Amino acid sequence: MQARNRTPMVLTILVVAFAGLAAAFLSDSWGYPAPRAIIPPVDRAILDPATVRRSYADLVRAKEDLSDFDCYACHEKGHPPPLRYDGNQKLIVPPEHADVVMGHGTHGRNNNCFNCHNENNLTTLQPRDGRELKLEESTQLCGSCHGPTYRDWDSGAHGRINGYWNTKLGPAVKKDCVNCHNPHSPRFPGRKPAPGPHPLHPVAEPAQAVEAPPTH
Amino acid sequence: MSRRSFLRTSAVLATGLAAVAASLKPLFEMEDFTSAEQFMQKYYKELTPDEMAKVLKRIEREVEKQYGVRPHVRDLKPMDGVEFVYALNLSRCIGCRKCVHACVAENNQSRNPEIQYIRVLKMPHGTFDLEKGDHNYDTAQVPEKGFFYMPVQCQQCHNPPCVKVCPVNATWQEKDGITVIDYDWCIGCRYCEAACPYWARRFNFTKPSIPADRLNPEMAYLGNRPRKQGVMEKCHFCVQRTRAGRYPACLEVCPTGSRKFGNILDPDSEISQILRTKRVFMQLKEDVGTNPRFFYYFDV
Numbered sequence: 001m002q003a004r005n006r007t008p009m010v011l012t013i014l015v016v017a018f019a020g021l022a023a024a025f026l027s028d029s030w031g032y033p034a035p036r037a038i039i040p041p042v043d044r045a046i047l048d049p050a051t052v053r054r055s056y057a058d059l060v061r062a063k064e065d066l067s068d069f070d071c072y073a074c075h076e077k078g079h080p081p082p083l084r085y086d087g088n089q090k091l092i093v094p095p096e097h098a099d100v101v102m103g104h105g106t107h108g109r110n111n112n113c114f115n116c117h118n119e120n121n122l123t124t125l126q127p128r129d130g131r132e133l134k135l136e137e138s139t140q141l142c143g144s145c146h147g148p149t150y151r152d153w154d155s156g157a158h159g160r161i162n163g164y165w166n167t168k169l170g171p172a173v174k175k176d177c178v179n180c181h182n183p184h185s186p187r188f189p190g191r192k193p194a195p196g197p198h199p200l201h202p203v204a205e206p207a208q209a210v211e212a213p214p215t216h
Numbered sequence: 217m218s219r220r221s222f223l224r225t226s227a228v229l230a231t232g233l234a235a236v237a238a239s240l241k242p243l244f245e246m247e248d249f250t251s252a253e254q255f256m257q258k259y260y261k262e263l264t265p266d267e268m269a270k271v272l273k274r275i276e277r278e279v280e281k282q283y284g285v286r287p288h289v290r291d292l293k294p295m296d297g298v299e300f301v302y303a304l305n306l307s308r309c310i311g312c313r314k315c316v317h318a319c320v321a322e323n324n325q326s327r328n329p330e331i332q333y334i335r336v337l338k339m340p341h342g343t344f345d346l347e348k349g350d351h352n353y354d355t356a357q358v359p360e361k362g363f364f365y366m367p368v369q370c371q372q373c374h375n376p377p378c379v380k381v382c383p384v385n386a387t388w389q390e391k392d393g394i395t396v397i398d399y400d401w402c403i404g405c406r407y408c409e410a411a412c413p414y415w416a417r418r419f420n421f422t423k424p425s426i427p428a429d430r431l432n433p434e435m436a437y438l439g440n441r442p443r444k445q446g447v448m449e450k451c452h453f454c455v456q457r458t459r460a461g462r463y464p465a466c467l468e469v470c471p472t473g474s475r476k477f478g479n480i481l482d483p484d485s486e487i488s489q490i491l492r493t494k495r496v497f498m499q500l501k502e503d504v505g506t507n508p509r510f511f512y513y514f515d516v
Contacts, residue, residue: 011224018231025238039328041427046317049468156486157305157494158515160473162463165485166295169461180473188472190357194313197351198330 039198046194049162051179057136058179068099069135071122080119083112103185116141116183142177153177251278259385260398260438268437275441282442283426287433289441292459294392300453300509301393301480301487302464304367307515308474311336311358311365315466315475319369322454322465323440324432326424333418333451334369334466344498369466370395370416370451371500371508378408378417387448393509394453396438404446413501414508417450453477480509 059066067073074096075081084092091111093100104110118126125133127144143150152158159180164170180188253274258267272289279287316334325331337349341362349366359365376395379387386401387408409417423445435441436456443449454464458477467475478487491497496514499507 008224011228014228015231018228018235021235022231022238025235025241036328039330041327041430042317042320046314047321047469049318052471152515155489155493156478157476157490158473160467160470161486162468164461165458165463165478166461175473180471188310190310190359191312191471192356193311193353193358194317196313196354197332197335 037198042195051160051175052189053179053182055136055138055176055178057176060136069123075122080114080122083114100184103187104183110145138178138183139176142181142183254400257400260401272437275435275437279431279435279442283428283431285428285431285433287431287435287441289435289437290456291437292439292455294390294394295459297481298479299391299393299481300372300458301478301491301511302372302453302509303476303487303490303511303513305472305474305476305515306364306366306512308472309336309365309367309470310472311338311353311363312471314469314471315367318465318469319451321430322432322457323451324426324435324442325418325449326420326426326443327430328425329422331418331420331424331449333416333449334367335415337366337368338363339366344500346500366512367466368414368416368500369510370453371414371506371510372451372453373506373508375505375507377411377413377506381407381411383407390438392459394455394458395450396452396455397448397450398438399441399443399447399449402447404448406448408448413504413506417448419448420445 054062056066056069059069086092090108091102091113093102102108102111114126115128116125118124118132121132123135125135125138125141127133127141129144131140131144133140139150139153143153149158153174156174159177160175162173162175164172177183177186251274257263257271263271268291272291275289276287279285279289313336316332316336319325319333320327320331323333325333335351337346337351338353338360339349341364346368353360372393372395374393376389379389379395382388383405384401384403386403387395387397389395404419406419409419420443424443426442431442432440434456436459439452439455454462454466458464463477464475467477476487476490478485480487480491482488490513491511494513494515498512499510500512
């Protein structure tokens, strides 16, 4: 008799428990990992394969402002600008050429403008071997002094080739020296690195967690 | 059975079923359920061209459904007379990490959580001990004095330990030297991840997420098609690019020109020239006998 009386109670408890479980499952109250910190998509500039510098040839192709290269807008034909030096034999670059910051080689060993520019026709280049080169042909100029690097570049070991490794399927574009080196101060510039990996389980705030450990 | 006990029993049964149904909710939320079609799919190497064409259509459908972008999925085979080799110039690399992100963009890796194939190690001068490398550096400017930078990715070994341990042959080496993964065959046991001495394999612990506007629609079956939760992935030398004759994405963005890639069987390729003329070479962890197709060199 006692068992019979207990049945309704047990069943009620079961119904309540099941209903509670169903509600809990539906409400997502557990079983889902905490949402991860949002990782912002990287700046598209990082994905841009452009070289660090645009050469004269690039500007011509893009039909952009070439006034910097219009030497005879300011200079007079047949009167090459004189080079001026300070007391330390350091070349003085006039303020009109503020974008020309010289620093070619240790101690500015190759700062003399007419090592590269043609004294008699400023719109061309002239390597020491006497050839006259168009501004688009500056790689030949660099090669006249940097023979071994030029050979490496020519074989593809120095510099960069974009496009197709298999030239039967598409074009390969070899980047010029001046795409990566500023001819006036050719040392490769440093830059800010793109973001590093975000930790899977951020410790505190994600911004803090990605900070590099102290360098030794 | 009395009317009362029937009502009682059905009340228990109904709430019980409701609870069971509610507990299955996460299953219904899963979008990338393996379709019956994929489940019945044959092993990659046994698929006929017709069957492959159907598989590619299925993938295109699935990707379009999920991302709203119609992709172009191909099954690119290795080319005859081609074996790929990579070389990286350690005297040039400045550690800017552009390659890391170009790789992610090209290969449709998950953005959150983040999966990256390339790890750039900042190494103190005078050592090649990978344990001394730090890949979390976050300085205002690179390169830093006293360090060099060493990007590490899948080394495409001649003798790949990851392939040997795979219990289901979901990863294998193709004749152009690329070790590939069939994401539809992978069971996610992660043995390969443990076997790789270069920490080059990545696992999708959760459902990968890629913003639709960042999806690269130019895809290959063994390459950059989107993965699902529970499968391995890794660098495959961008098969969707390189087997179509193009350079890999990491090389294309390198501002310093440190990355070199090409066909070692072509004596005139730049990679052949480099291996012939540069004198200082190394393979990572040479002593473990994996014989990588990825070389590090110095300009001297």
